[in-house]
Amino acid sequence: MGRRSDHTANELRDLLISCGHELMAERGFAKFSAREAARRAGYTVGTIYNVFGGLDGYLIAINSRTFVLWSRWLEDALTKASTDPAARIEALVRAYFEFAETNRNAWMAIYDHRIDRSIEIPREDAAAREALTGIVDREVSVTLGTGSPEESQRLVRSLIATVHGHCALWLTGSYALMQEEDPAGQALARVQEIMRSHNAFATA
Amino acid sequence: MGRRSDHTANELRDLLISCGHELMAERGFAKFSAREAARRAGYTVGTIYNVFGGLDGYLIAINSRTFVLWSRWLEDALTKASTDPAARIEALVRAYFEFAETNRNAWMAIYDHRIDRSIEIPREDAAAREALTGIVDREVSVTLGTGSPEESQRLVRSLIATVHGHCALWLTGSYALMQEEDPAGQALARVQEIMRSHNAFATA
DNA sequence: CACAAAACTAAACACTGTTCAATTAAAAAT
């Protein structure tokens, strides 16, 4: 068959991402199959190559969707949190872990997919990825009294890396960290220690 | 051909691990091929399944070798370091990053290989993995004054996770963390802040 | 209505991992 009228270009794009995301959540990165994803959408692999330019483009799109869901998850948690800065940071870290645990495979796929430096990430996708950093930036900046914005941004990235490390080692089951019952609690404790070192939460 | 006399069982095992490790360092986890590794060793895939029981066993063996090299790298760095606890911690963090950068693909393969919980890791391999934690434990314990050994162990794992997070995000190129020029420095700063929060480096 | 462009498929290619019967070489038994 040729061009089908049952889906517009955008609908098809969305459908393929949805099916791909579902399959990724179900099987994980290693057992993901573009063929199978297309099959579930009622199409053939070739279509994926048409729409996304290649497998990398497709995986980027799928992972970007995960980023969007993740950001929403964090924003939702922050909405329910109080206005106390320390409480908001805790909510943020807890929500970070919750999302990763709830969406194990999809979350891990983000880091499983190694993007070749030669390939360029579409603006829209890059934005979805940076949105997450933006949320953390916004919340952390409130608590940090003095210091240049650049220094603050560096710290934000470092804090994200800190939480990421705990979360990643936890979910991959690496190390005997498995025996750690509350990795989120440990990550939070470290974040708090670091932030206090930078005179955050300083009561006036 | 049948049984060959050109390699004993142990030699063959070692040869296959060497070739596999080399290929892993060269191509990375995603493009690793057991067939190709066996080919380089002068054997066929089947032999890998004979010797290691399956692909998982082979990958575990390859990654365990990386752990051994990593531990050695850290010990070497510590040998060259002074006796000052703070300096030793710095040497440890720096060496951690150096090894990961120098052995990018092999290092990442450790975390790329998701081991099914059903499969059991051979004692020897488990030991190689735990050795690394042991080194950190030994060095950190010196600086931590009070506190139960269990609490200390939890902190050690948490510190490892902290450094791991920085290193992983750096090497995967995730986030705009790429723009960070000295991720090792950031990781070290966080480690120091955390340790000071736990009254480490307390001068008597 | 004819045509050109776009969407989509089907099939091919060169690879995987995994299994297993068949072969070969060495060790053990006669």
Add this chain to the structure above:
DNA sequence: ATTTTTAATTGAACAGTGTTTAGTTTTGTG
């Protein structure tokens, strides 16, 4: 010294991949 047994190794098969390309079908347009 021969035969038998046992174990190591291969080769071929199977069902999957990702990727490319020629071809077919559908649609919008001249």
